[in-house]
Amino acid sequence: MTQQKLRIGLFGYGCVGQGLHDVLNSSKGFKADIVKICVKDRSKKRRLPMENFTYDKNEILNDESINLIVELIDDAEEAFSIVTTAMKSGKSVVTANKMMVAKHFKELFDLQKKHNVSLLYEASAGASIPIIRNLEEYYDNELLYSLRGILNGTSNYILTKMHNEGITYEAALKEAQEKGFAETDPTLDVDGWDAKYKLCIITGHAYGLFLEPGEVFHYGIRNISDFDIRYAKEKGFKIKLVPYVGKTNENTITSFVLPRFISSDKYLYNVDNEYNGVITEAAFADKQFFSGKGAGGHATGSAVLSDISANSYGYRYEYKKYCQGTVSRYTRDYKLEIYLRYKDEKERELFGFEEVSEYFSGKFNKYVIGVINLGRLYKLRDKLNNMDVFIVNTGRKVDQK
Ligand code: HSE
Numbered sequence: 001m002t003q004q005k006l007r008i009g010l011f012g013y014g015c016v017g018q019g020l021h022d023v024l025n026s027s028k029g030f031k032a033d034i035v036k037i038c039v040k041d042r043s044k045k046r047r048l049p050m051e052n053f054t055y056d057k058n059e060i061l062n063d064e065s066i067n068l069i070v071e072l073i074d075d076a077e078e079a080f081s082i083v084t085t086a087m088k089s090g091k092s093v094v095t096a097n098k099m100m101v102a103k104h105f106k107e108l109f110d111l112q113k114k115h116n117v118s119l120l121y122e123a124s125a126g127a128s129i130p131i132i133r134n135l136e137e138y139y140d141n142e143l144l145y146s147l148r149g150i151l152n153g154t155s156n157y158i159l160t161k162m163h164n165e166g167i168t169y170e171a172a173l174k175e176a177q178e179k180g181f182a183e184t185d186p187t188l189d190v191d192g193w194d195a196k197y198k199l200c201i202i203t204g205h206a207y208g209l210f211l212e213p214g215e216v217f218h219y220g221i222r223n224i225s226d227f228d229i230r231y232a233k234e235k236g237f238k239i240k241l242v243p244y245v246g247k248t249n250e251n252t253i254t255s256f257v258l259p260r261f262i263s264s265d266k267y268l269y270n271v272d273n274e275y276n277g278v279i280t281e282a283a284f285a286d287k288q289f290f291s292g293k294g295a296g297g298h299a300t301g302s303a304v305l306s307d308i309s310a311n312s313y314g315y316r317y318e319y320k321k322y323c324q325g326t327v328s329r330y331t332r333d334y335k336l337e338i339y340l341r342y343k344d345e346k347e348r349e350l351f352g353f354e355e356v357s358e359y360f361s362g363k364f365n366k367y368v369i370g371v372i373n374l375g376r377l378y379k380l381r382d383k384l385n386n387m388d389v390f391i392v393n394t395g396r397k398v399d400q401k
Contacts, residue, residue, distance in 0.1 A: 019297025
C-alpha cells in the first residue's frame with residue numbers, strides 16, 4: 001500500500017504532545033508535517049515558535065489541507081467534541097484519550113462506519129505495549145479465556161516505591177506527578193478509573209463488547225496502609241493494581257479492577273515503576289505476556305507515532321470480535337477470594353463473606369481472607385473509599401458453583 005502524505009493537526013502540547021514531537025523528529029524515515037498545534041493555555045511558555053500554535057480549534061478543523069487529527073488533550077468531553085467534528089468532516093483521527101474512548105466507545109465505532117474514517121487509539125491502553133492491534137490482528141480467531149495485567153503506570157510506580165524503598169504513598173505520588181506519569185487529576189490513577197477505562201477499551205477488542213464503564217467495578221490503592229504492605233512482604237507477595245476481564249462461560253464475560261497479591265514466580269511481580277504488563281490466556285496460544293513502559297511522554301508518543309504511521313497506510317480497526325458476536329453477556333455474578341483489612345465488624349459484615357479461610361485480629365488492625373461475590377462488592381462501590389478498609393484480590397481460583 002502506498003503511504004499517504006500526512007498533514008497533521010495536533011491538539012494538545014503537554015507531556016504526550018511534546019513526547020510525540022520528539023519521537024517524530026527522531027524518526028528519520030517517516031515524513032509527516034505537524035501543520036498546526038491547538039493549545040488552551042495562552043500563558044504557558046512553549047518550546048516552539050508561536051506561529052506553530054493556535055488557540056482556535058476551528059483553524060485546524062476547518063483546514064482542508066489537514067488530513068489527520070491527532071488528539072492529545074486532557075479534557076475528555078472537549079476531546080470528544082473535537083474528534084467527532086473531525087470524523088464527521090471526513091478526517092481520520094489518532095487519539096490517546098482513554099476516558100473519551102471508553103465513555104463513547106459504541107458511538108465512536110458507529111461514526112467510523114458512517115463517515116468512512118479511521119479512529120486509532122493504541123496509545124490509550126498500555127502506552128507503548130501494542131495490545132490493541134495484537135488483539136485485533138493476532139487474536140482475531142483465538143479463544144481468549146482471560147486478560148489481566150497492570151495498566152496504570154502511576155499506581156504501579158507508587159506501589160513499587162512503597163514496597164521496594166519504603167517511601168510514603170504521598171511522596172511516591174508526588175514523584176509520579178513530577179515525572180509526568182499521573183493524570184492532571186491523580187484520583188483517576190489511584191482510584192482505578194484510568195485502569196478501568198483502559199480495560200473497557202481492551203475488552204472491546206478482546207471480546208467485542210462495548211462495556212459501559214459504570215457497569216465495571218473498580219477499586220484502587222488510595223487506602224493502602226503500611227500494614228497491607230507488611231502483610232504482603234511477609235507472605236512473599238507484591239501488591240499490584242490489576243484489571244481483569246475473562247470468560248465465565250461460552251458467551252459471557254466478567255471484569256473488574258482490584259489490587260492483587262502477586263507472588264515472585266508470576267510475570268507481573270517484576271513489572272515495576274511505570275511499566276505496564278498484560279497477560280493473555282488463550283486456548284491455542286496458551287499464556288502470553290507483554291510488557292513495556294505504560295506512561296510518560298516518549299512511551300506514549302511512540303504508540304501515537306505507530307498509529308499515525310498505520311493510518312498513513314490506511315489501517316483501520318475491524319472490530320473483528322464485535323463482528324463475530326460470540327460474547328453477548330456481561331455478568332458480575334462472580335466469586336472472588338479477597339483479603340479485607342478492616343477495623344469495624346459492622347463494615348466487614350457489609351461484604352457478605354460466603355466462606356472465610358483466614359482471620360486475624362490485632363490491637364490496631366484486623367483482616368479476613370474469604371470468598372465474596374463481585375455483585376455485592378459492586379453495590380458497595382460508592383462507600384468503599386470512605387471506609388477504613390483495604391481490599392486485595394488474592395488471585396486464588398474460586399469454584400464458581
Ligand atoms: N496516568 C496514566 C498512567 C498515563 O499512569 O498510566 C498513561 O495512560
